[in-house]
Structures are given as C-alpha cells and as structure tokens.
Amino acid sequence: MPPARPRVRHGVKSIGFLSFGHWTPSPSSQTRSAADVLLQSIELAEAAEELGADGAYFRVHHFARQLASPFPLLAAAGARTSRIELGTGVIDMRYENPLYMAEDAGAADLIAGGRLQLGVSRGSPEQVVDGFRYFGYAPREGQTSADMARERTEVLLRVLEGEGFAQPAPRPMFPNPPGLLRLEPYAEGLRERIWWGAGSDATAVWAAQQGMNLMSSTLKDAESDEPFHVQQAHQIEAFRKAWAEAGHERTPRVSVSRSIVAITDDRDRALFGRGGQDRDQVGYIDGPNPAIFGRSYAAEPDVLARELAEDEAVAAADTLLVTVPNQLGVEYNAHLLESLLVHVAPALGWR
Template identity: 60%
Template sequence: MKRIGFLSFGHHQAVPGSKTRTARDALVQTVELAVAAEELGVDGAFVRVHHFARQQATPFPLLAAMAARTSRIELGTGVIDMRYENPLAMAEQAAQADLLSATESGEGRLQLGLSRGSPETALRGYESFGYRPADGETDADMARRHTEVFRAAIAGAPVAQANPQMVGNRSPLAIEPRSAGLPDRIWWGAGSRATAEWAAEQGMNLMSSTLLTEDTGVPFDELQAEQIQRFRDAWARAGWDREPRVSVSRSVLPLIDDETRRYFGRRSEHDDEQVGWIDGGIARFGRSYIGEPDIIAKELTADEAVRAADTLLVTVPNQLGVDFNARLLASVVQDMAPALD
C-alpha cells in the first residue's frame, strides 16, 4: 500500500486569516496536526526546514515534541539544508529524536530528508552559521561533504580520539547516543535525474518535490517518473542489500465544503505546471491538484511519478489551522488513497 504523509512548511505571520500568527502557533499546531493525522490513519508527518524566514527552522526539537505525542506515524523532514549543519551536532540530535520516537518494538520513526537546499532568503546564509565552502568547493559540494560526515557519524564511525587521562587509552570515539536503523532512513532531496542517481549510489532513499531543476519538454510527472526509474536503476547497479524508498510531493486541495471552495475554488481553473527559472537555472514546476475528491483521485492515479513512488507527501496550507488541514487529510485518506494502492 502507498504511504500517505503531509508536509508542512510551518509558515507563520500576523496577517488576516492566519491561524499561525506566531512561531509558537506554527510549532504547536504542527504537533497537533501530527496527532490528528495519526488518528486519521495518515502514515507520515514531515516538516520543511528554512532559515532566516517565518517558517520552521531547526527541526529536532519539533520532531521530538511530535514523537512524544504520537506512537505510530513516521516523522520526517523535507528537507534539511546541509549547507547550514554541523554534521556531528546534527548526528547527536537526530539520534536522540529517533530514540524518543521509537515504537514498542524499539524501531525509530524518523525519516530524515537532506539536500543541498533551495534558494534561501539570506544571501549565502550558511556563512552566517559559520560554514564556507573549502577552496575549490561549491556550496553543493559542502552540503554533500557535511552529509557524508553526518551519515558516517550516525553509523558509528569514530570521529575523535579518547583522552587517555580519562579512559586510559587513545581508542577512537564515536558519537553518542546512536539509534540503530537510522542510517537506512536517510533520504536525499534530488532536484534532477543526475542527483537522483548520485543519491542511489550513496545508498540514500529518494525524495522528489514539486519542482525539478531541469526541463526536457515532457510533462512534469513523466520527467519525475524518469528520475525515479534512473534512481532505481542506479540503486540496482550499486548492489545495495535493501529496497529503497521513494517519495514525491504534491499540492492536493480537495473541494469538500464551502470553506475549501472559497479558498481554492477559483485556483482550480488556472493551476497548471510551469517552466521558469530558479537559482540561476531552468526548472519545471508541477501542478496543483484542486477539485472534487473523486476527480483528484483519478488524476493522481494517472500521475506517472505518483504511481512509481511508495510515498506521497501532501503539502498542507498550515496557516489555515489544524481543523482545516485535518479535514483535507481525511479526504485524501478516505477518498483518494484507496485508488492509489
């Protein structure tokens, strides 16, 4: 069965109609939506990470809070910008949050999406966090280097020498605590076919969003389906001994009552995929799915990338509040998900 999750950007701003007027509102409501989603049978609660913006930022306190209030639902990120991260500190935080999320069987629930990141509000904001690419590196190279160190650390690689005055020897030390199984639950947010192949070569799961940083002239879902196939082919060539996971994100807005029609009814006539420029290069943006639930279900069933993925992440308009988004998710689970299996 296809897994269904939600993805929240955690927007907050004191504007008319917003239910998340402060950062605290957005954080508390994200926890509450995770609880509601679990009760509805949703499989995953994912959060976006942005810096220098009125959105969710460092994710681990929020993920730990979500873990404390839920027991089954997967908890994830989509995605953490690794240009900003201290990989060893992140390894400690991730392991702690994963341990707190563990089910009765002891299995952690974190599904961490990482990437080079998207264009940010701040110009080279990662430099303000203390990180600069090394000579000859790009910021993307630095993000991949941080990712390599992080993944080694959560897998138990030694990263420091013991103090002989404390332990009597110079044995190498690994990060503590560690959470078994977390290394297999790391995803890479890939914006192109080439980066998807790279993610497979590294042994990371694939996370693909509502935009691709390339365009071949074919519809978005076909290009993304090709990206997924190339990922799976590269995974097979690499010879990894487990099955990878693949997620795609979609904006899904079912018109189920007067309120949803008031907010989104007019958009249903104009929303379509687009080609534009982002971060200095061409990109193709996927369409939003807006309409009656049965119509959306048929459209999602025809979406080649949705068919190819094992997980569908539905982006939610979080500023409209928990009750509103719970109704949307209920429609997705009850009216659409059965058609996707």
Template identity: 60%
Template sequence: MHMTKIGFLSFGHWRDVPGSRVRSARESLVQAIDLALAAEEVGVDGAYFRVHHFAPQQAAPFPLLSAIAARTSRIEIGTGVIDMRYENPLYMAEEAAATDLISGGRLQLGVSRGSPETALAGYRSFGYVPESDDENGADLARDHTSVFRRAIAGEPMANANPQMTGAVGSLAITPQSDTLSERIWWGAGTRATAEWTAEQGMNLMSSTLLTEDTGVPFDQLQAEQIDRFRTTWREMGWEREPRVSVSRSIIPIIDDESRHYFGVRAQVEGQDQVGHLDGGLARFGRSYIGEPEQLVAELAADQAVREADTVLVTVPNQLGVDFNARLLAAVRDVFTEVDATPAAV
C-alpha cells in the same frame, strides 16, 4: 496491491495578517504537533516539515520532531529537507539519534543542499565557508552529509582521552540508533542527482519541482528520475529496498471552506509551469484541486505518483489544524481509491 504511504509536508509559515490562523512562531510549533496528532488519528502515515533559516518558518526540526514523537505512537516523522550547508554534522548526528530513539525508530530524515533562501549565502553566517569555489554550497552540503552519515553509522569521530578513559583509542558519537542510517533521504532536483543518491545508498525524495526541463510533463520527467534512481540502486547491489517519495499539492474540494479558499485556484493551477531557478530552467508540477472523484482519476494517471511508495502532501498550514486535518482525511480517502485503480497500460 500497492498501498501508497501518505504524509503531510508543512512549510511552517506564520504571519500576523488577516486570515492567518498561525500568527506566531509558538502557534506554528504547537499547531504542528496538534496536526501530527490529528493526522495519526485519521490514518495518515507521516508528518514532515520543511526547514528554512532567516525566515518566519520552522528552522530547528529536532525539538519539534521529538515533541511529536513523544505524543504519537505510529506516524513517521521527518524533514523535507534539512539544508546541510547550515549543519554541524556531529551535533546533528547526536540530535537525530536522540530523536529517533524517542520515536522508537520512526524518523525519516530528508536532507539536501536546500532551496533558494532568503539570506545571501546564509550558511556563511552560521560559520560554514566552502573550501572550494562553490557558489551555491552544493559540495559543502554533500561533505556535511558524508560526515553526518558516517557519524550515525558509528564510525569513530574523535580520539579518546587516556586520562579519562584509561585507554588509547577513538570514540563514536553517542547515542546511536541502529537503523537510522537506512532512513536518510536525499532531496534530488535532477535525474543525475537521483542517480548520485542511489550510488550513496540513500532513499530518494523528489519535490514539486525539478531543476531541469526536457519538454515532457512534470510527472513523466519525475517518473524518469525515479526509474534512473532505482536502476542505479540495483546496479550498486544494495541489499535493502529503497524508498521513494514525491511531493504534491492536493486540495480536495469537500466543503464550502475549501471551495472558498481554493475553488478559483483550481482554474489556474492545473498545469505545469516552466521558469528559471538558480540560473537554469526548472519545471514546477501542477496542483491537484477539485472534487475527490476528479482527483482520484487525475492522481491515478500521474506516472510519478504511481512509481513512488510515499506521497507527501503540502498543506496550507496557515489555515489551521482543523482545516488541514479534514484535508488530510479526504486525501487519505482519495488515495485509497487511487491504490485500487488499475494502472493505465
């Protein structure tokens, strides 16, 4: 029987406003660690974090992931996603390998070009200027990713200094983590990008929006994206089996508090939305809000959820650790029932 891995995906928001239980950067970071511990205790499989710059959200993932790795023993830790336009690939390779070694090989690293951002071409302020006429930095992100992946695979990245080493040669980044290269995911927003991801030998991470629209429901379009990824993967002849994750907003109504915050939203967020993003049409997936029995039926009918091996559940982190720990325990129970439900023919 197919068993879906369940992870949470936190945007790491903080804001000092009425109703927020996360009012500072410190509270956001400390609560992220506590939520990962609670998630591991209730049987959730992964703790993933969004990365944003110039915004009141988590921006530096490796200190946070390392802290979680040191406090947990089983749960996967990851990102969804790191915007590679902002990254020094070699420094990131050192940080990623160190974090993976601390975790014992539990790092699942999602990378991509990133989403629309608060800053205007903020990566330029970090010192990274595209060489080509690349308005959104997509080529820059792919170039940085290529260097990063070569570095974590152990390729030489610098010439040795014979005065220090006694030899002429080249040097790889240290430390190295042997299997980290197999646990890099690309956040793909289109079917074509999913095919490119498979060509590169990376796992596929697909979120709650696709930056294209063909008029079919979101789950069907995303299922086609996954199918194209896996078809291309087979054509490339890669030896290992790839992993595929999809993100979903899932809120089981299990008590008065969840009903208070989300009961009304269930009436208005149960449908896909189509809008404009980055100059083109984009389709946004629906939210799943309702009683657990209702969610089992709806998620069992979601074609992309059926095709993925991992579902990342976006959590309302500003409602605090206790609320989200209860939410995740309920989601885990829902997916136990989803996995036991026969697929529709």
C-alpha cells in the same frame, strides 16, 4: 528522442503531510507567531496519526517566518505520538555541522522510537545571500556550496554508521568502552532512514550511490520538454537503476510531494473551488538552468482520482507527501487529510 516511459507502480502507498510552517501576524492567519506554528505542528502530527496517515514532515527554511530548527520539533512530536513517521523535507546541509546534527538526530530518533525519516539536500534559495556564511560555514577554495552540502552529507552518513572514530582521552572523566569512540546517543537504523532531496536526475543517481532514499519535490531541473510528472518519473527510474547497480541490499524508498485538495464541502469550495494550478510552470530559481514546477490538484474526489491516476511519478513512488496550507489551522488541515485518505486514496488502490 525521449527515454522510454518508466515502469508505473500501483498499490498501497505511505501517505503523509508536508508543512512549510508559515506564520504571519495577519488576522487571517491561524499561525500568527513562531510559537503557534511549532505547537500546531505537533497537534497536526497527532491528528494525522489519529486519522491513519503515515507521515508528518516539516520543511526547514532559515531567516524566514517559517519552521527552521527541526530537531526540537521532531523530538516533541515524537514524544506525543506513537506510530506516525516524523521527517523533514528538507534540511539544508550547507547550514549544518554534521556531527552535531548526528547527535541531535540520534536523540530525537530515540525519543520517537526509531520513527525519524530525515530529508536532507543542498537546499533551496534562502532569504539572504549565502546565509550559511552567517552560520560560520563557507566552501573551500574551488568548492561550490552544493559540493559543501554533499561533502557534509557524506560525513553525516559515515557518523550515523556508528563506527568509532575519535581517540579517547588517556584520563577521561568517565570510563570509556574499548577502542575508538562514536558519537552518542547512537540511533540504530537511522542511517537507512536518510533521504536526499534531488533536484535533478544526476543528484538522484548520486543519492542512490550513497545509499539514501529519494525525496523528489514539486520542482526539478527542466531536463526535457516532457510534462513535470513524466520527467520526475524518469528521475525515479534513474534512481532505482543506480541503486541496483550500486548493489545495496535493502529496497530504497521514494517520495514525491504534491499539493492536493479534495473538495468535499462548502469550506473547500470557497477556498479552493477555482481548482488548482492545473498546468506545469517553467522558470528560474537560483541557477542558470530552468526549473519545472509541477501542477497542483484541487477538485471533487472522483475527479481527483482520475487526475492522480495519470500522474506517472505519483504512481512510481511508494510515499506521497501532501503539502498543507498550515496557516488555515490544525482542524482544517486535518479535514483535508481525512478527505484524501477516505475519499481519494481508496479509489486509487492506495488504501
């Protein structure tokens, strides 16, 4: 018997974009180089802020013609914006030195004035076999790469607490404060702005126990025969239940990602007029268990509003990240965001 349907939440939502940062030398692409992607990512963050969007999030993929090293980009976007949240969805912790990452993240967060929202996880399938080994990292004997990612995340979380842990030198080059030393620069509050990209109900529960926000994407382990959005809503409910049981004092945040296009003009119709992938898909990624991929949405605003109103996970989340076709350029992606914010969000009570 499937579990009871989760409680559906309505009301105002934080709405942002999620860019995978693809680039290709093809003449049909507006991003033909890595420099194009990086500079246009900053410009799109600026445009999104002007439109009133709440977040600019960037995917991280290694060994690919996509965005890879997030902190220079986040710092640059932070210097060029003043209000919008800046985040990742997600950083693969198998590739990270958590202490060096804490320094980079702290610096970028201070430049942005405390606006970073960092999504981290075990990561998704990469372009090469065990790419983290080329970065000099490997699981210990008896440890999986997923174990390694979670262990590194726990180290990152401890360091971001800001407690001293390093024994100071007896004759330092510069004077030290008393006691053990912490990493610098320290960004106040960043520990509470770490999100875990959960691909299963169990990892969502683990994220809650660790005191991380939940970031749920357009795919997850297929853990029942229910539609994707219902399975994802159950995942969110399991996360919130585990959060309450852990006794954390603050209220957690939950984001879901969706591909959404509001068709409002002839350009939209020409590019997306055939509609979205209006059915879930089930397949295999890199493990023995099947994964379920959620549908996408492409329709006129009134149709979109009706369809999205039936998406239980979107209703349950407080944050919606809309994936953007970044190779179509800044101007067109800003248009897509504006269409969603102006024509769809108000009809659903999100604005």
